[in-house]
Structure formats: structure tokens, C-alpha cells
Amino acid sequence: MVKRALKIVLFIGFAALFVSCGNKKNLTEEEKALFKEYKSVKLEKDPNTKKVYDFEGMEIIVADWWSPSDGLDNAEPVNPVDEDTKKFHKFLKVAYNVDIDTYGIGGWGAHPQTVANFCTTGGDENYVFIIDNRSLTTGMKGNLFYDLSSITSIDWSNPKWDKATTDLTTKDGRFYGMRPMASEPRVGVFFNKRLLKEAGIDPETIYDLQKESKWTWETFEEMLKKTTRDLDNDGAFDTYGMANLSTEFCYLAAMSNGTSYIGKDSNGKYFNNIGNDKTLEALSWAARMKQAYEKPQPEGANWDWMYAAFINGEVAFQVDQQYRVGNIADMQDDWGFVCFPLGPNGDGKYATLAQDNIYVIPACYDKERAEKIAKAFDLYTTEVPGYDDDSSWKEDYYSRFRDERAVDETLQLMRDNPKPRFDTMIIGINQVGEVIWNVYGGGQTPQEAYEATKNHYQGLIDEMNN
Template identity: 25%
Template sequence: MRKIKGLSVLLLCFAFLLTACSGGNNAANNTKANATAEPAATEAVAEATAEPTAAPVDMGGRVIKVAAWWDLKPAGNSASEKERLAKITEVEQKYNCKFEFVNVPFEEFMPKFTATALTGEPFADIVIMEYNSAWPAILKGQLMKVSEYTTAASNINNEANLLVKAPKIANEDYAFAEPGVGGAGIHYNRDLFKKLGLPDLQELYASGQWNWDKFVEVAKQATKDTDNDGKIDTYGFSGWAIDMLRNFSAANGGKLVDEATSTQGLTDPKVIEAAEFINRLYNVENVVKVKGADKVGYDEFNTFKDGDVAMFPAPIWNLGDLTFDFGVVPFPNGPSGSPEVTYADNGKNAFFIPKGVKDPQAVYQAFEDTYDITQTGDFPSQEWLESIYAHEEDVAMMHDHINNTGQILLETAYPEYPTYGYMKDIIVDNQSVTATAEKYKPEAEASIAKLGK
């Protein structure tokens, strides 16, 4: 096990953005080939392989507003941040424009967007938006497709090393993002694994043994009364039950709701299989630590931080304050799943350009150019991952096996979608999963229909 030394911690806001960009385009990892042609052939090779470039546009001193619920302006704390600040100044002079980074509190962000979008004059030219918020806005015609503001000359449509197309929504490209690597997986307490003599999960994964059955086996081995006082001291698993349903369903090939077809997924056999598996963890094997009074409560999201839980689902941004050593593997695939999809990405956010923005091609072109700086590391967001994970194996696991395996899930975009009731009936009231799915099917369909109005 190789520990990473000399870690460089980036700003937390950058962590949020890169986590959100976990489905980044692989093209962003490409590097330009070295010029090795013979002198006589160099000009011909360059002409044959040159990519189109966009000509600068005089924007007449226009202010381009870029908004998020944190400060997107580089702080200048690192060499790359300083270089991007200099590039922004260069682009402002080149395009005769000015960038203004607007920081709007999260709870005010969507109301402000909605109010201004309805007037046809959005409060910002480029906005960071969660996919669950973007989907209703798309249905109302308030956001533009990437094809409406990029051209054949745009880097995003060529090398895509400056900005990349973010994952599709309803099979269409609406958003873009910084190149990045990330995602969600099963994290595990390496200290506790060593103490209890449990098999390393990365070794199980590498040997092809990491599946639901092995997950249960390890969880049972970790759930112990270590001091023989009649009380369980260590547990196999913990987490937010709704988050478990989303992720285990995705890892089994199921989806709670499909925005592309406007269909509910609670009755999908693959989702039902995942719900039955989760119920087994809670009520049959009894390997889940529940700290609060509500088994389905969001507070269980942080129960793993007590240090007595072996395995837990956690986004990367929630790992910064842990006091124990930890590792990561993908969510194990279920009987109906595949390695291409291992988790549900229900917290995705990215850049969007609203309808009503004037000269969107010029706005996008200028913004894209601000990212034309020296690329550091072997791949995008390497430095950030190394600031979170202490072992090279974990960074490699995230880069090679978890990145690009997220399923975009827009379940919370639908008003009163009955996921909570569905899980409560199953793991709290011990109701039949199949009967529960049929019970909540009409509510799920009504929720989908309500969003479409």
C-alpha cells in the first residue's frame, strides 16, 4: 500500500465542482502529441492535424456574469489559480469584456434564476445549476443546449481539454464542466478492517469477488460484540437509506425514475431487487448501524464518522474530517448490474447558459478561453483527489474504476416523489417490497405528470 506524500489541499468549493463533474469526458485526458516529424514534413503534418480555432469577438466592454452559490473566482493561492487569473485578464482584453463572478446563497439561487428567467433577462450569463433544478428549467424552455452556443471551432467539440460536455439530460447535451475525475463508491475504514482481520476490499474487487453476496459476508464479519458485553461494538454498514436505494439500484441496472421516458422505476424488478437487498441488510442480517430514531432519516448520512462502521457510502466532499484511514471501491454490482454503471449521480451540477442571454456563442467562447492554461498532473483533478485520499491505490481506483460510471438520476426534481415513504414501508414497517412498489406507483406517476405541466 503506497501512501501519497506532499499533498496539496485545494479550496472546498473546487472540490464541490469537481465532484459534480465526475462524469467528465475521457477526451479531456488526452494530451497533444509531441512534434516529431522531420523538418521537411513538419509544416504538412501541422496543417493536416491542426484543430479549428475560434476568432475573438469584440464584445464592446460587456460584463459577463458567472454565477454559483460559492465564489467561482480563482483565489490565487496556487500556481494554476494565479495562471488562470492572468488568463482571465488576457481574455478580457482580447474580447473587450469583463468577467464578474456572482455568489448567490444556495437557498436564494433558484428563486433568483426563475424570477429573472421568466422576464427573459436571466441574472447571469453562465450559471452553475444542479441537474435536479436544471431539468424543470429545461422543460420550461429556460436553458440552452450546448449546440446552440458552441461552434465547430469550440475546444469542447474538438480536443475538449479546456471544458467538457457534462453528462446528458434526457439524452441531450445542455451543460458543460471543467474536466474532472470523481464519483461515489463504497468507502471502508481501513483501521477497523485491520483490527477485525477483514479482507481488503480492493483485493476482493481485483479478484472479481466484489458482489452483493461478498458485501453481505464482509458486513456480517464486521458486526461484532468485541468486548463480550452483550452489545454490538462494530457494524458492517451505515448510511442514509434513500441514498442506499439510489446507488444499489443503479449498481443493479435499475433507475428510480427515467426522465427521458417520463416513467417511474419503483416497480422495476431491478429496483425491487435492490430494495430487497437493503431490507436484508437492515432486518435480516442486522448489519446496519442506525444512530437516530428514524431509520430513513438523513442524519444517518454521517453515522460512519463515529469510526465503528466498516463500510459506508460517502461522496468525496464528505471525507475531509475523518480521523481514521480509509479506502474506496465501487458499489458492488447486483445480479442484474454491470461495471459500466456503479452508482447514482443524483447531486450533479454543471455550467448552463440560460435562454435570453445575448450573444451566447461569444459568451461561451470567451469563458472557454479562460481555461487555456497549463495542465498540471497526469489527469484532471489529480491534485484534488490526492488531497483527499492518502493512498495511491484509492486515487487509481477512483480514476480507473469509478469515474464515468455514474447514472444521472433526477428523482428529486419531481415534486413529492414518494421515495421516503417507499423505503419507510420496507425497512421500518417490514412491508413486502413488491406490494410497496405497487402502492406507491400511482404517487410516482402523479409526481412525474405534475412536473411536466
């Protein structure tokens, strides 16, 4: 009798769990197993109904240009983390009665037009578009994206929402873009350990300096000077301190000195910041480093010659994107990776510039539809149980880097302090190239470059602000 009563209680409790999930269909054995596995997950309730959110089978397409056309959750897992994520997504879809997945629609080249067309004309599909700067600038100017700050059912203070993305897409006190994950570690400084050792420098000291906040413009220049060497006394350098893409170096030089080329004020208005003393100082320093320690571009070489120079062990340092680890995976010399050194007028914190894809919802949707899509996306991006450890993101990076310190220390610093790049929001400013290319190449002083471009740039900025 006791056993039978216990069975009845368990049955009723389990059935109540299924009903409370807002799921209106009969559960399969696989789905029952998922509910059992994730029984500790607290499902969110709709404050209007006081019941678990039920999206009544709503179909939502998270659209990018690279995912499988039949859905990312349907693809074979690439690692244990991906496998656990896909399984948890399956549970969330059943629990909240929503059909949501990430699909590749079209290709990279066509994506901006696809986004613009739908946001303008609308349609039956329920989209969350993943975009890059090609769509962001025109979309913000054309009011194509929904005001996410008006959606109160989402806790935007949740740490999963990337602050750099919010800052970048804020206009007149409202924000239009979201990113439910930390900013990806981006630009830093690669270094060749062999060349450093041959110049009498222990490569580990760079990590030590970074850890002690003593990796600065000054200590960087000391190492550049030591690694720019004439080995055979013939009057010509045989190894050089560095070789860089000019824009990557100059963006980081400004950032590290507490400034930027284009700024944004508290009212969300952009302004030309090139004439700022900190920016001029950063440009002057960058040009001096290039003149004194950078390997000259070989005659007839392509624009990307600097990448081969680093791989071939001809230069000791290179400022570059973190993702280029794939290109140097088979490099014969050992290498490491640190943040860009601190400038004399920065805030004393290591950082990187955020250059992430952004998630937006079309402004053509009415309030009810947009809020449903946004809330479903918020719930779908709930953190996977078991991966709430702050260090779990590192697992995918360890195999790509040769030093654990590059992951544990450098990438961690970058994730903790991403800075937005506002020049990417100004249509036609072309990476501030007119300034950077001329100054880094030695054709103009920073002040001359600023004076030569300020009127043109101001017109572009005014157009974006208005």
C-alpha cells in the same frame, strides 16, 4: 544591418500576433508578457470573419452563490493550479476581448428565485447561471433555459463537456445544460481498517477486489458478516458491519444493479422504473443488508447518528458522499474508500451517481446574444496549458485521502463512469423517499412500496413529461 532587419521582422511578427488576437486596445506590459508566455496557444477564429474571435469587450457574468462578489479571478490563488488558471484566464480575456468572470450573486437560498426571475423577465446582464436541482427541474419544465444543442459554433463532442450533464438535461432530443469539466467523484463506500483487521480481513484486499472487478454484493456481504461481531459473548453485537443514510445506500444499490428508480427513454420521456425486476431486487437486497448488518439507530438519536457511528469506530462500512472526507479527516482509526460493489445484473463497471452543478443560459436571450455568450464561455473554459495530463485533477485530492489508491483507482473509476439521477428531475417525488424509507426501514416489501406509490408517482411524472 542584419540585426536591424531581424529586429524589424520580430517587431512586425509580434505586432501581427497582437492584432490577430482581436484585441483593439493597446496592450500593457503585463499583457504583452502573457502573450509571450502563451504563444503556443492556438486561438480560435470566427468562421464568419476568418479572424480570431473578438467579443468587443462584452461583459459576461458566470453566476453562482458562493464565489467572491468581486469575481473569482480577482481572488487570491489558493494553490499553484488555481494561480495558473487565473493567469490563463487573464490571457484569454485579452486575447478574445471579453470581460468574463464568476461572481457570487445573493445566497444559496435566494439563488433559484434569482435565476427564475431573470430567465422570465430578462435584463441587460449577460448571464451564464450555475444551478443545482432546485432550479433545474422547474427551469426545464418552464422552458427557461436556452437550447444549447442549437449552437453550432461549439464542438459539443469535446471531452471537456460532461456527458452525464448532457444526458440529464436532454429533452425531446435537445439539451439545455452544460458542464465544462468532468463530473465530480461522489458516493462510494468508506471502510474502517482497524475493524476489518480485527475481523481477519486485510483492508488492501478491498482495493484489490475492486481492481479485479470482484468487489461485488457477495464479497461485500461476506465482510459485513465478519465485521458484525459479539466480542464479549453476551448475545449482543459490539461492532456492526455498517451504518448508512438509507437513500444513499439504496440509490447506489439500484445503480450497481443496472437500474434506477426513475428512467428516461430515447424520446426524453421519464418513466417509473421502481417495478422493474432489477430495481425490486436491489431494494430487497438493501433491506436485507440493513436488517442483518446495520447498527440500530440509538434511541433518541438524531437522523444523522450514523456519521458519528463511523467516526467513532462502531461500524466497519459506510456508504456516503466523497466530500465527507473533511468530516473524517481527524478520525482516529485509519480508513479507505472504494466504489459501491457491483450488483449481479449490472454492466460490470464501477460507477457513481452524478450530482453536479450545471451551467445554463437564459432562454430569454435572442439567438445572436445567446450564441455570443455561449461561445465566449466555451473559449474561457479552454484547458489550461500544462494541465492536459489526465491525472492532473488528482493533486487536490491526495491531501484529503489517506490512501493514494482511493484517488488513483476509486476516484478515477467514478470520474470515468458517472450516471445521471433522473428522480431529481421529477418535482414532488422527494428522493423516492416514500419507497426507500419504507422498504429500508422494514415497513413494506419493495413490491408493496411500488404498488402504494405508483399512481401518485405516475401523476408527477406525467406532469413533468407534459
